[in-house]
Amino acid sequence: MSATNEDIKDLNIIFEEIKNLRDIFNRSHELYKKEFDSDIELMTAVLQSPQNAGETIENQVQFFLSSKAQRKLHAIAKRQCLSLENITVNECIYEVRYALYLHLKNNRSFDDSGCKKLMSKVHKNIDKKVQDITYFFPFNAPSLNPEKEIQIGGTKIIHKDSIYAKVKDDSYYDLFIKNNNPDSFNCLLSITIPKCSDKMSVSRAQNVAALIYGIIKVFTTSYRMKASQVNLMNNPTKNNINHYIASTHGEYWIGGSYSFGEDLQDFWNFFEEDLETDLGLIIKKLILRAASPTNKECLADRLIDAFYWFGDASRDNNSSAQVVKLVTAMERLVTMKNEEENKGITENFCRRVSCLIAIYRGEIDKRYNEAKKLYKLRSNFVHGSQSIYKTYDTELGFDPFELAYPAILSACIGFYKLGLDLNSYEKKLKNMYSEICEDEQYKINKVMNS
Secondary structure (H helix, E strand, O other): OOOOHHHHHHHHHHHHHHHHHHHHHHHOHHHHHOOOOOHHHHHOOEEOOOHHHOOOHHHOOOEEOOHHHHHHHHHHHHHHHHHHOOOOHHHHHHHHHHHHHHHHHOOOOOOHHHHHHHHHHHHHHHHHHOEEEEEEEEEEOOOOOOOOOEEEOOEEEEEOHHHHOOOOOOHHHHHHHHOOOOOOOOEEEEEEEEEEOHHHHHHHHHHHHHHHHHHHHHHHHHOOOOOOOOEEOOOOOOOOEEEEEEEEOOEEEEEEEEOOOOOOHHHHHHHHHHHOOHHHHHHHHHHHHHHOOOOOOOOHHHHHHHHHHHHHHHHOOOHHHHHHHHHHHHHHHHOOHHHOOOOOHHHHHHHHHHHHHHHHHOOHHHHHHHHHHHHHHHHHHHOOOOOOOOOOOOOOOOOHHHHHHHHHHHHHHHHHHHOOOOOOOHHHHHHHHHHHHHHOOOOHHHHHHO
16 A cells, blocks of 8 residues: 555645644644534544553653544545555554654654655554454354254354354353353354454454345245244344234233244255355355455445345345335346436336346246336335335235345346456446347337236
8 A cells, every 4th residue: 555646645734734733732722622623523633642652651742633634534544445445444544543643753754755654654554453354153044953064155154062162251251142042043154254454354244144144045035945043143033933912901912923943954955055056156256255345346246235135125024124125136136327317217127127037937027017016116115105114015916035036046147147246347237138138039018018
């Protein structure tokens, strides 16, 4: 990471602000306070030695960052993070503040060479701190043999006992493990995140976990299996028994629902077999992308988001909210940026979704009508003509999950052929859909007039 011309310019502005603010501070505290746009910026104004700078408090020198200087500092960190990709903006701000303090304390210059050395120091400090970390998220995988591991790309589902035995038994162990319901999950989802900062590492691992959850939900739906008990434990779960108590005229009664957990042993076997196919290879590539994302957008990002939205919809107990999320999942697959304000967006959505599914599953007329009905309902919810909280039944006449999952799986194959790492892909993606609809001999007028 080197200092850009913008960085050098902003560092010099910061330097001048620091000099001016010190003079103002020495003259008048009231004038000093006026240099800040908010109380938060006033509280974060002091630039002083970090705890690990190795000097006593008596030897510390204080420098002050005005609101303008803090904004410039944020701009520098944001620019640097575009190329770093392994640290958050706030963490980068901390590293720049650290290096800036030492730079000022040692009376180093802010010419081009000095600024480049300062940013080089930031880079070195970040490189020292980034590391590989493996996370284990509580995961309920019913019917999975305790001796079995499910490998999903670079992640795996393993039995919890093998890991918990290695965790130190302390107050955190009591809080997070001993006091948890031991029957609420049987496994852990193991995810290794390559070199990045602690904060970013945790966020990436949680995102990958959500992706895995979405992938599993797509496949359980495709196998026609009830799998509400398959859950990441950091998300709401559906229990075997749900109850409520109601009363009227002084009488109380219990209501609710109960279900018997389905044996999912066949699912795990089918799932492992599918992971050995071309589809499994695509999923592996998506997981690698999610674990080590870049700031540059590529075609794979759309598939990853579609799995996320599908998983989120499967966790939602509100059928109307499910509709919004499932349509969003499919929109990520078939809608281009420059079409968002186009009056033909509904038609494009319905045509592309139905053609995408028809490649492998046929029934294009049926799928078109389902997509049209689903998109209309979603628009009613989103644009205000129908309220989610007042809607008790979507009355679609079909399961929207049954429309979304084949669209996602078909898109996996289509996007893979185009190139998952493809940048500036919209023209090629649009051409792909044009070819798909032409190859399927799509008769739009017949469907619209039926």
